[in-house]
Amino acid sequence: MAPETMLAAVYAGGGALDVRELPIPELGPHDALVQISHCGICGTDLHLVLEEYARPGTILGHEWAGTIAAVGEAVDGWEPGTPVVTDPQPGCGECRACRHGRPSVCLRRPPPDYLAFSGAFCTDIKVPAARLLRIPAGLSLRAAALTEPTAIALHAAHLAGATPDDRVLVTGAGPVGLLIVAVLASLDVGDITVSEPAPERRQRALDIGAARVIEPADLLPVPIARTVENPYTLAFECSGKADAGVAALDHLDYAGTLVFVGTGSAPVPINHNRMIVLELTAIGAYNYDADGFAPAMTALASGRLPVDLLIDPDDVPLDGLLSAMQRMARGQRAGKVLVRPEVS
Secondary structure, rough: OOOOOEEEEEEEEEEEEEEEEEEEEEEEEEEEEEEEEEEEEOOHHHHHHOOOOOOOEEEEOEEEEEEEEEEEOOOOOOOOOOEEOOOOOOOOOOOHHHHHOOHHOOOOOOOOOOOOOEOOOEOOEEEHHHHEEEEOOOEEEEEEEHHHHHHHHHHHHHOOOOOOOEEEEEEOOOHHHHHHHHHHHHHHOOEEEEEEEOOOHHHHHHHHOOOOOOOOOHHHOOOOOOOOOEEEEEEEEOOHHHHHHHHHHHEEEEEEEEEEEEOOOOOOOOOOHHHHHHHHHEEEEOOOOOOOHHHHHHHHOOOOHHHHHHHHOOOOOOHHHHHHHHHHOOOOOOOOOOEOOOOO
């Protein structure tokens, strides 16, 4: 007999998480039930829990991979045991954003409610079967849990128009910054500098493909109408820190581009005079390219991304999730931390 309950890490309020036994979601005719193998901890999860933005009772976690456990009566073409992730919700295909290949900001999509979603820090999740995406042969479930953040990194690189001729600055070598470095290196971008305060993360950035690493204090303020001796053509701000955004903008060359990737609670003060004089561009990278997650899985399966270096070697159980988040916030874990839906 199939189990009727599942384990889940539930946000309890006040920055706390509880592991609870909950009913397994009931499937509609067009749904699939997926048994979670691994779910990554995203920077957004840290903000929602540690800064207490999440709604009590919420299950967080959206970077997952698993296997189909059951399907609704109207679902064809999917069998239990199939390894899957879910593709993002497609855009309308007709609005201005979709016509420009940016369905993640489709103008006809309802405004997102960042506090009302059922995530994958649990043993089982219900998803629309129409959004299932098969994991290619040879790509492990553990590695496939990197699909969503890899899609974000690819999107950021494509929005920036990164080429092998670019000189790139990446501020922040947490999981997002490291993925940006890995994706850029896979696109044959070789001149990559990473600014990061944590020594372990600086070393990991070098191992993954950065040409050099520096500390944030090395990015000194620059006069408005001047550039540094060796400015950057592209900068990716991945830390979510306001001062990192200021420094990244300061160290761009004429006609340079700054891409905001990391989220943070403090807004970045933009020096508009510098942007005018140097004709700089600043853009945000929200989610994914129009092709969804398939290119990210192809990249992960290609062998061009150092998956073992991008993922922290020690998975954490549901009852270790909060502690892992706290260590990540202190910069004490370098790679992507994955959660296995079990208790220690």
